[in-house]
Amino acid sequence: MSFVAMLGALISVLAGAIATAPQVVAPDFAWPLDAMDNRPKLLTFGLYVTPNPDNNPIDPPERWTGYHSALDIEIYPDEIDKDVPVYAVCNGPVIFTGEVNGYGGVIIQSCEYESEPITVLYGHINPYRIEKKVDDILAVGDRFGVLGGHKNRESGYNRKHLHMQMHRGSNIVFQGYVSSPQELSAYIDPQKVINSK
Numbered sequence: 001m002s003f004v005a006m007l008g009a010l011i012s013v014l015a016g017a018i019a020t021a022p023q024v025v026a027p028d029f030a031w032p033l034d035a036m037d038n039r040p041k042l043l044t045f046g047l048y049v050t051p052n053p054d055n056n057p058i059d060p061p062e063r064w065t066g067y068h069s070a071l072d073i074e075i076y077p078d079e080i081d082k083d084v085p086v087y088a089v090c091n092g093p094v095i096f097t098g099e100v101n102g103y104g105g106v107i108i109q110s111c112e113y114e115s116e117p118i119t120v121l122y123g124h125i126n127p128y129r130i131e132k133k134v135d136d137i138l139a140v141g142d143r144f145g146v147l148g149g150h151k152n153r154e155s156g157y158n159r160k161h162l163h164m165q166m167h168r169g170s171n172i173v174f175q176g177y178v179s180s181p182q183e184l185s186a187y188i189d190p191q192k193v194i195n196s197k
C-alpha cells in the first residue's frame with residue numbers, strides 16, 4: 001500500500017469514528033400537563049404571597065406566606081372532577097414518591113439542566129395513583145400519575161393544581177416557599193427552562 005493510500009485509509013477510518021461517535025443530546029423539556037395554551041399560571045416563580053387576598057392571585061388564597069419557589073399550573077373548570085394526567089418534564093429517574101404534609105402526593109425526578117443536576121418536584125399528585133416508583137427512568141412526556149382531588153387529602157387539602165418546582169443539585173427539597181429572594185437562587189424558574197427548550 002502506498003503512503004497516499006495508507007493516508008486515505010487512515011482518514012476514512014477517522015471519519016468513520018467521528019461519524020459514529022456518541023452524539024451529545026441536548027436536554028429536552030416539555031410541559032407536564034395537556035392543553036397548556038390557555039392554562040392559567042397565576043402563582044408564578046418568585047411571587048411573594050400571603051393568605052391575604054390583596055397579596056395573592058389565588059381566589060381564595062392558600063394558607064402560605066413567602067416567595068413561591070415553583071410554578072403553579074391551574075386546571076380548567078371542567079377538570080375539577082376529571083382525571084388530569086401529569087407527565088415528566090425532563091429525562092431522568094424518579095428519586096422520591098410519597099405523601100408529604102402540605103402537598104398530598106409528591107413525586108420527585110432527577111434531571112439535568114445546562115449540564116448541572118436538578119430535581120423536579122411535582123406536588124399535589126394523587127398519592128394513591130402514582131404509576132412509577134423510585135429508580136424508574138422517566139422520559140420527557142411519560143405519564144406518571146394524575147392530580148390529587150380538590151381540597152382533599154390527595155392534594156394536601158389545597159385546590160386542585162400542579163406545583164412544579166425545580167431545585168439545583170441532587171438533594172430532595174420539599175420547601176415550596178422561601179422567606180427571602182436570595183433563597184430563590186437555589187431554585188430555577190420552570191417557565192424559563194421549559195420555554196427555552
Ligand SMILES: [Zn+2]
Nearest residue numbers: 070071072163
Ligand atoms: Zn405552588
